[in-house]
Amino acid sequence: MATAEQQQNDSVEKNEGQSRHQEVGHKSLLQSDALYQYILETSHPWNIMTTSADEGQFLNLLLKLIGARKTIEIGYSPGIPCSPPRLPSPTTARYALSDRIRSNSPPLPLFRGSSPILAMDINRENFEIGLPVMEKAGVAHKVDFREGPGLPLLDQLLEHEKNLGSFDFAFVDADKDNYINYHKRLIELVKVGGVIGYDNTLWNGSVVAPPDAPMRKYVRYYRDFVLELNKALAPTPASRSASSPLATASHSAPHHLKMMMMTTRKK
Numbered sequence: 001m002a003t004a005e006q007q008q009n010d011s012v013e014k015n016e017g018q019s020r021h022q023e024v025g026h027k028s029l030l031q032s033d034a035l036y037q038y039i040l041e042t043s044h045p046w047n048i049m050t051t052s053a054d055e056g057q058f059l060n061l062l063l064k065l066i067g068a069r070k071t072i073e074i075g076y077s078p079g080i081p082c083s084p085p086r087l088p089s090p091t092t093a094r095y096a097l098s099d100r101i102r103s104n105s106p107p108l109p110l111f112r113g114s115s116p117i118l119a120m121d122i123n124r125e126n127f128e129i130g131l132p133v134m135e136k137a138g139v140a141h142k143v144d145f146r147e148g149p150g151l152p153l154l155d156q157l158l159e160h161e162k163n164l165g166s167f168d169f170a171f172v173d174a175d176k177d178n179y180i181n182y183h184k185r186l187i188e189l190v191k192v193g194g195v196i197g198y199d200n201t202l203w204n205g206s207v208v209a210p211p212d213a214p215m216r217k218y219v220r221y222y223r224d225f226v227l228e229l230n231k232a233l234a235p236t237p238a239s240r241s242a243s244s245p246l247a248t249a250s251h252s253a254p255h256h257l258k259m260m261m262m263t264t265r266k267k
């Protein structure tokens with residue numbers, strides 16, 4: 001006979017195919033579930049991959065505050081475009097670009113001199129979903145897309161002295177089992193005073209769940225890697241870090257964002 005725990009696990013697995021949107025709730029500032037659902041249904045199905053509107057707005061502001069010019073994102077996905085451009089843009093190149101998308105106005109002066117965001121993703125198709133919207137908004141030239149796994153691409157950057165300590169901002173939102181490996185490389189690439197952001201650092205709340213708690217397979221698989229990263233992000237003499245429960249809506253912080261600022265190169 002199945003134990004209560006097995007039954008719970010079975011039920012978690014049975015629901016695996018159900019809409020993850022329903023499971024995590026809407027992750028935006030929109031007040032109406034119906035409106036959110038409408039946007040999802042009339043947007044691309046990969047919308048679930050994109051960062052939420054409130055997180056996007058926060059990053060956008062942060063990037064302005066630190067005057068970021070050289071930025072990098074690992075796990076770029078469709079970039080800007082899953083939602084209609086007139087709505088708050090929930091996604092990636094949002095930092096430098098979403099103002100332009102929303103208002104159809106020229107980029108803010110702060111970003112006129114900025115380099116294109118170095119956008120890495122193993123999946124070109126994901127990137128291409130967003131391309132037409134980026135083109136329409138006149139910002140496609142602000143995205144330097146590099147297809148491939150993030151680690152070797154970062155290693156290539158590290159081979160050139162001029163890249164060390166040269167990035168103002170990095171955002172990591174790709175394979176969680178490599179978060180710690182991205183971190184080791186990014187602390188060499190991001191400048192003192194620069195910021196590194198990691199998405200999903202509470203990993204659906206699993207970081208505080210008992211190890212034997214029922215959870216989806218993918219949540220369980222990545223949990224220990226996220227825990228390892230969180231330990232590495234604890235403040236040190238070389239860095240400061242802060243977490244923000246952005247995009248949590250009323251749910252268990254599935255998209256918690258953790259930021260780390262480099263304060264010195266000494267480790």
Ligand SMILES: C[S@@+](CC[C@H](N)C(=O)[O-])C[C@H]1O[C@@H](n2cnc3c(N)ncnc32)[C@H](O)[C@@H]1O
Nearest residue numbers: 050051075077091092121122123149150173174
């Ligand atoms: C959650 S989505 C990124 C969402 C995006 N940051 C946003 O806010 O719109 C994760 C992306 O990481 C990409 N990815 C997964 N493993 C990767 C790897 N090893 N290197 C680079 N990209 C990877 C996937 O193809 C996917 O497009």
